[in-house]
Amino acid sequence: MIEMLLVADSPPPVIDTAWALMLVIRVLHITCAALMLGGLVYLKVVVAPLAEGAEDRDEALFHGRRSAWAKLVMLATTFLLLSGFVNFFYIVTSNEKLPSTYHMLFGIKFLLAMFVFFVAAATAGSSEAAMKMRANLGKWLSMALAATLLIFVIAATMRTFDKIPRVIDEPAAGADVANENS
Numbered sequence: 660m661i662e663m664l665l666v667a668d669s670p671p672p673v674i675d676t677a678w679a680l681m682l683v684i685r686v687l688h689i690t691c692a693a694l695m696l697g698g699l700v701y702l703k704v705v706v707a708p709l710a711e712g713a714e715d716r717d718e719a720l721f722h723g724r725r726s727a728w729a730k731l732v733m734l735a736t737t738f739l740l741l742s743g744f745v746n747f748f749y750i751v752t753s754n755e756k757l758p759s760t761y762h763m764l765f766g767i768k769f770l771l772a773m774f775v776f777f778v779a780a781a782t783a784g785s786s787e788a789a790m791k792m793r794a795n796l797g798k799w800l801s802m803a804l805a806a807t808l809l810i811f812v813i814a815a816t817m818r819t820f821d822k823i824p825r826v827i828d829e830p831a832a833g834a835d836v837a838n839e840n841s
């Protein structure tokens with residue numbers, strides 16, 4: 660007997676408003692994640708060594724352009740938080756219940772992100788505390804980069820969880836008529 664293997668094509672995505680919105684959210688999240696990682700790597704590898712032993716550390720680091728970096732940090736932090744929460748809310752509400760491991764990974768990712776935002780803000784801030792932290796810039800940047808890499812690993816792991824779209828029960832056609840007649 661010849662066994663038949665039926666192979667069905669994967670259906671294309673349903674292109675509607677929700678699809679477009681989630682696409683924009685995802686692009687925003689990935690772009691801001693790339694901006695944060697790239698910015699911190701550049702600071703650690705290129706900029707921070709320039710300030711070692713300098714009398715005016717901030718001048719050696721930023722040459723008067725600190726506020727430009729501060730704006731980027733603020734932008735990336737705001738959009739990562741916004742897009743992250745919208746994405747999480749969408750995933751949780753539009754799919755069948757996800758295992759607790761998924762929620763645990765989300766919690767760890769969120770806490771690590773808070774640490775990265777804190778260090779990024781300190782690299783750019785004008786407060787006394789931020790300036791003190793910049794005295795150990797290399798050390799803080801190493802920790803923030805390790806946390807960012809861990810966030811990428813966790814995000815990739817979260818993505819491997821099966822997300823089964825929630826089916827909204829709609830009354831079968833004619834069900835109302837049948838109920839009325841009974």
Ligand code: HEM
Binds near residue numbers: 685695746747811
């Ligand atoms: C430094 C901060 C962050 C970085 C570098 C980062 C990075 C990433 C990356 C690379 C992805 C994978 C994107 C994809 O494949 O579509 C992702 C997914 C995600 N991120 Fe973030 N993220 C950060 C902060 C946040 C925050 C603050 C939240 C929540 C408020 C969040 C929530 C999520 C969610 C829900 C996903 C989707 C996971 C899944 O596919 O199941 N992220 N993140």
